[in-house]
Amino acid sequence: MKIKNPNAGALTNFEVLDFLRSRGASRDVSRVLAPVAASEYKVYDYLVETPACNLTREKINEFLERCKKYDLAKAELLNIINIRPSQTVEIYTIIEEMDSRFDMPIIEELVELVEEVLPPPPGQPNAEGGTDENEEENGEGEENNDENEAADEEEPETS
Known part of the structure; x- marks a missing residue:
């Protein structure tokens, strides 16, 4: 190579x-x-x-386009895309001199933009309020519990 x-x-x-x-x-x-x-x-x-x-090139391009108004450095944008902060406290660790560069409403707007455009990581609640992985695990667990209860009911009691 x-x-x-x-x-x-x-x-x-x-x-x-x-x-x-x-x-x-x-x-x-x-x-x-x-x-x-x-x-x-x-x-x-x-x-x-x-x-x-969960990312796509289209989502990254949309995010970069919508972030132009914030005048962020390339490294800051890269870290936001990689980390996907979902709270203002997380943004503070990524953007240098945050307090002197941005007002609180703009910081909150940036966090909302991240949550809106970039998809959540695996295991975090999706837009519908649940997680894909947990729903599958709970579904399987409930079926197993129902089967176990049915098996307990079928067994005759012995004294």
Whole structure:
């Protein structure tokens, strides 16, 4: 492999995840068949648990377009996309000199923009108020409990 343009810029977690997927990384049990190194699988396994797994290029472009009015640095935008802060306190750790650059209503507007445009990470409530993973787990658990109760009712009592 020849590097054409070293240090061309920082990548978002989504771009790294997309690259690993294009190389064949997945949660499939046949990992040995893909031309992906073990270290790349570790990165992949980490990234699928972050907000990057639910992002799309369209969402990132929409977010970048709508953030132009805030005059944020590239590194700040990159960190917002990667971390997906959902509270003002989280934004303070990403944007330098936040208090001197922005008023509180603008900070809250930025947090609302993040929540509106960037999808939530896995395991967090979605727009409908539930989580996909928890609904599946609860659904399975309820079925098992019903089966166990039915089995208890069928067993004859012995004295």
